[in-house]
Amino acid sequence: MGISVVDVSKQFNAFTALDEVSVAIPEGSLTALLGPSGSGKSTLLRVIAGLEEPDSGQVLIGDQDVTDTPARSRGVGMVFQHYAAFKHMTVYDNVAFGLSVRKRPRAEISKRVHELLELVQLEGLAKRYPAQLSGGQRQRMALARALAVEPSVLLLDEPFGALDARVRQELRAWLRRLHDEVHVTTIIVTHDQEEAMEVAGQIVVLNEGRVEQVGSPRELYEQPANEFVMSFVGPVNRLGDTFVRPHDVEVLNEPDGDGSSEAMVERVVHLGFEVRVELIREDGQHLTAQLTQEQAEQLELEHGQIVYVRPSRETTFSAAARRPDRQRSA
Amino acid sequence: MSRYLLRFGVLGYLALILLVPVGFVFYRAFEHGFAHAWDAVTTPEALHALWLTLLIAAIAVPVNTIVGVILALALVRGRFSGRGLLNAVVDLPLAISPVIVGLGLVLLYGRGGWLGGLADHGLHILFAVPGMVLATMFVSMPFVVREVVPVLREIGIEQEQAAETLGAAPFQVFRRVTFPAIRGAVAYGVVLTTARAIGEFGAVSAVAGNVEGKTQTLPLYVKAQFDGFDTAGAYASSVVLALIAIAVVVSLRVLQPKEH
Numbered sequence: 232m233g234i235s236v237v238d239v240s241k242q243f244n245a246f247t248a249l250d251e252v253s254v255a256i257p258e259g260s261l262t263a264l265l266g267p268s269g270s271g272k273s274t275l276l277r278v279i280a281g282l283e284e285p286d287s288g289q290v291l292i293g294d295q296d297v298t299d300t301p302a303r304s305r306g307v308g309m310v311f312q313h314y315a316a317f318k319h320m321t322v323y324d325n326v327a328f329g330l331s332v333r334k335r336p337r338a339e340i341s342k343r344v345h346e347l348l349e350l351v352q353l354e355g356l357a358k359r360y361p362a363q364l365s366g367g368q369r370q371r372m373a374l375a376r377a378l379a380v381e382p383s384v385l386l387l388d389e390p391f392g393a394l395d396a397r398v399r400q401e402l403r404a405w406l407r408r409l410h411d412e413v414h415v416t417t418i419i420v421t422h423d424q425e426e427a428m429e430v431a432g433q434i435v436v437l438n439e440g441r442v443e444q445v446g447s448p449r450e451l452y453e454q455p456a457n458e459f460v461m462s463f464v465g466p467v468n469r470l471g472d473t474f475v476r477p478h479d480v481e482v483l484n485e486p487d488g489d490g491s492s493e494a495m496v497e498r499v500v501h502l503g504f505e506v507r508v509e510l511i512r513e514d515g516q517h518l519t520a521q522l523t524q525e526q527a528e529q530l531e532l533e534h535g536q537i538v539y540v541r542p543s544r545e546t547t548f549s550a551a552a553r554r555p556d557r558q559r560s561a
Numbered sequence: 562m563s564r565y566l567l568r569f570g571v572l573g574y575l576a577l578i579l580l581v582p583v584g585f586v587f588y589r590a591f592e593h594g595f596a597h598a599w600d601a602v603t604t605p606e607a608l609h610a611l612w613l614t615l616l617i618a619a620i621a622v623p624v625n626t627i628v629g630v631i632l633a634l635a636l637v638r639g640r641f642s643g644r645g646l647l648n649a650v651v652d653l654p655l656a657i658s659p660v661i662v663g664l665g666l667v668l669l670y671g672r673g674g675w676l677g678g679l680a681d682h683g684l685h686i687l688f689a690v691p692g693m694v695l696a697t698m699f700v701s702m703p704f705v706v707r708e709v710v711p712v713l714r715e716i717g718i719e720q721e722q723a724a725e726t727l728g729a730a731p732f733q734v735f736r737r738v739t740f741p742a743i744r745g746a747v748a749y750g751v752v753l754t755t756a757r758a759i760g761e762f763g764a765v766s767a768v769a770g771n772v773e774g775k776t777q778t779l780p781l782y783v784k785a786q787f788d789g790f791d792t793a794g795a796y797a798s799s800v801v802l803a804l805i806a807i808a809v810v811v812s813l814r815v816l817q818p819k820e821h
Contacts, residue, residue: 280726301725303727303728313719329727332729380727
């Protein structure tokens with residue numbers, strides 16, 4: 232089912248976590264709530280789950296207003312950053328929990344749990360305890376547990392945040408495939424723009440309790456609504472009032488008439504296929520260029536070398552979009 | 562070298578202040594043979610004192626266990642003002658002398674006290690079993706709370722919230738998620754509560770009246786025998802008290818499920 236959040240505000244003492252946030256999550260989509268810490272993304276997820284009560288506003292799941300419905304009756308499945316595994320239960324009992332509190336027949340529970348364990352590739356580990364699993368396995372167990380009750384909405388709160396980089400990478404791809412199979416409306420909270428872009432079809436960018444922009448990964452990257460989104464969804468060089476992505480900085484050995492300016496190579500960082508070049512322009516402006524290994528080799532870049540840089544594509548924002556991190560009265 | 566010194570130091574200290582005195586009590590109890598000790602603890606007065614001690618513990622321990630768990634939940638999970646005050650109040654029985662507790666009960670339920678009128682309606686609190694139960698409940702109150710609070714803090718709230726989103730009602734969350742996690746702490750709290758309940762002397766003696774065969778618990782009986790120069794009876798009854806305590810500790814160790 233789709234989810235609508237309408238004008239939701241939430242205050243924690245003097246801190247405004249959510250400031251009249253409205254978001255529509257289409258049915259069957261995989262949506263990321265992306266933002267820095269303190270942006271309100273986790274609070275928004277917890278408001279949707281029913282674990283946090285909004286001060287004002289409404290939450291609709293499908294066409295039903297669930298604002299006053301307790302979490303246990305909302306039909307959501309939730310996955311927490313630190314797994315929230317039931318430590319004293321086996322993997323089987325963890326996954327079975329939602330069904331057994333609903334007093335489903337034993338045979339039905341057993342069938343469903345085994346299906347889910349197969350889905351999350353934990354078939355052989357049903358009798359283990361969470362402490363005997365790796366972080367990635369625990370999180371897959373938590374996902375199976377959330378899916379067991381056939382939730383209308385799946386909510387993931389920084390689900391891969393506590394895992395190491397390689398496992399995180401695997402699980403992202405796996406989650407993407409899982410979503411293609413299960414099709415349940417899914418919201419994933421993350422502060423990692425790469426994760427959001429890789430996994431989600433729609434991204435909601437939050438900052439200081441407000442929605443900055445909603446769009447597909449490509450829209451956000453290519454048409455950011457403001458400075459904040461531009462600098463949050465990828466690395467950026469700020470040159471006065473204009474913004475240039477590092478891969479849009481051309482590096483030349485010879486000056487080229489219009490728009491190229493002199494710069495000195497400060498550092499060349501080899502990141503495999505990609506080479507990052509840190510430069511300082513003659514006017515003292517620092518900037519970073521992203522080149523391929525081949526380009527870098529052709530230019531024979533080294534520390535102290537004088538080159539010429541030219542932005543191939545730049546972005547400027549209107550005054551209104553320039554300072555989106557609005558000042559709030561204390 | 563210094564490691565051994567430390568080890569012997571600690572063991573020596575424990576022996577001196579714990580094992581040797583208790584050992585002497587055991588030794589003196591059986592000095593004149595097992596039959597003699599058995600006779601001393603099976604007099605009608607001794608048996609009544611034993612029964613009363615167990616009765617008071619059987620009321621005070623379950624009540625303090627249930628109230629203790631609820632208080633711990635309120636202190637850790639609750640969001641109300643005055644939590645700091647409640648936290649301090651819970652420690653009161655540890656901080657003030659049991660005799661003062663007893664005197665407080667005497668003032669409250671005694672003639673002229675706020676609740677002194679209850680006796681006129683046939684509800685005798687002082688110098689009767691209810692007062693002894695109240696005094697015991699007071700002094701043994703903090704143990705379950707103090708054992709459970711740190712564990713509740715440590716397990717955090719996420720497991721409970723996960724259970725909630727999975728459709729569990731509040732009591733189901735407690736029974737299936739919270740309680741299994743705090744079970745060990747509750748058990749240990751029960752051991753301490755029981756030990757305190759069966760051993761309490763000061764508070765109970767202030768409210769009991771100490772009538773042999775009526776309001777005399779085992780610790781009071783031990784004191785009375787000792788004061789009456791029946792040292793054999795005093796030592797033998799002390800051994801009974803110690804054995805109850807040991808039995809409680811051992812039975813909980815046995816009943817405790819294995820940690821995963």
